[in-house]
Amino acid sequence: MSPMTAPHPHGWSIGGSLHEVRSRKLEMTQRLLGETIRLSDREWQEPSLLPGWTRAHVATHVARNADGFVHSLDALIKGRPQRMYSSEADRQSDIERGSQRTGLDLQIDLDTSAGNLNRVFDQIEGLDPDTMIELRAGFRIPVVLLPLARLNEVVLHHIDLNVGFTPDHVPQPVARWLVEWTLLRLEGRDDLPPLHLSSTSGLEAALGGVGDRSEVHGSDQALLGWLTGRSHGDTVQGTGGVMLPLLG
Incomplete structure (x- = not known):
């Protein structure tokens, strides 16, 4: 296990080292800011991929998430x-x-809060x-995972902004780390179908309720998109058309 990573009870570590995750967080934040700076005020008010939210809603959420951390x-x-x-x-x-x-105010807020x-x-x-x-009721994590939690917010909501950034654009090892993070968040949920997941990077994990587990396999990018509800799983083997809940 790399220094300053958090262990998972099933034996794999979550995320990279604190330095690695923070470095990638900065990189992905700058990538988001570099793409959104080109948006006009009108484009900021256009729909995002999140139901009922404009791009401006998503950007404000990302900024307030930083303040919350x-x-x-x-x-x-x-x-x-x-x-x-x-x-x-109050959050809503x-x-x-x-x-x-305005777009300028949104961009300044995103940059300053980050x-x-x-x-x-x-x-x-x-x-x-x-x-x-404890970030919210019932959800407690090791403090060293906070940068990974923030990296997750930046990447997923970059996708939600609908500016051309998709799960396929998430670099390795970020995609692998975020799959690990997502599995941690979904752990213990019995409202999900019983699954055995394996990724092309070697990660394996069980997910969902009791019963015969369907074998689900794909790249970390494809699994990230499917597990977080950002894709229909067309490039993931074994999903059977199942769409998982949207995760923030």
Whole structure:
């Protein structure tokens, strides 16, 4: 296991080293900003791939997600752990208000919030890697996985922005890491069909309820798209047309 990665109970590590994940997070954030800077105010108000949300909604969510991570990590360091958002109603209200801004304001918000978060992430190296942080009710992760959680947000919502970036464009090893992260998030859900997943990079995992498991196989990029509801699984073997829930 690489330094500062988090172990999974089934024996595989989640993500790369803290340095590797943070480096890729910066790279993928800059890629998102480089593509969205070309959008006009009108294009920002066009539909994203998320039902009911414009591109401006998605961008505002990505910025507020960064603020939420800053809030949670800062509170943890100060010994008063708090979740990312004060309430779901406040979160939705912030996103709705923010979605009405100009493209320039959205771009500044995305850039500034990402920069603030990256500086706060510097403090993770001084923490015990086994320290747990609760991001929302019932979902606790090792603090060293926060950069991976943020990388997931940046990549998936880049896809959602509908600017030509698809799961096929996610580089290795980012796609592999995000499949691992997604499996962690889906673990224990018995509302999913029983599956045995294997990827071309060698990852294997069981998912879903009890019963005979269907064999599902594909590249990390294809599995990421299917597991997160960003694709219909046309390039994944064994899905049988099953569409999984959309994950943020």
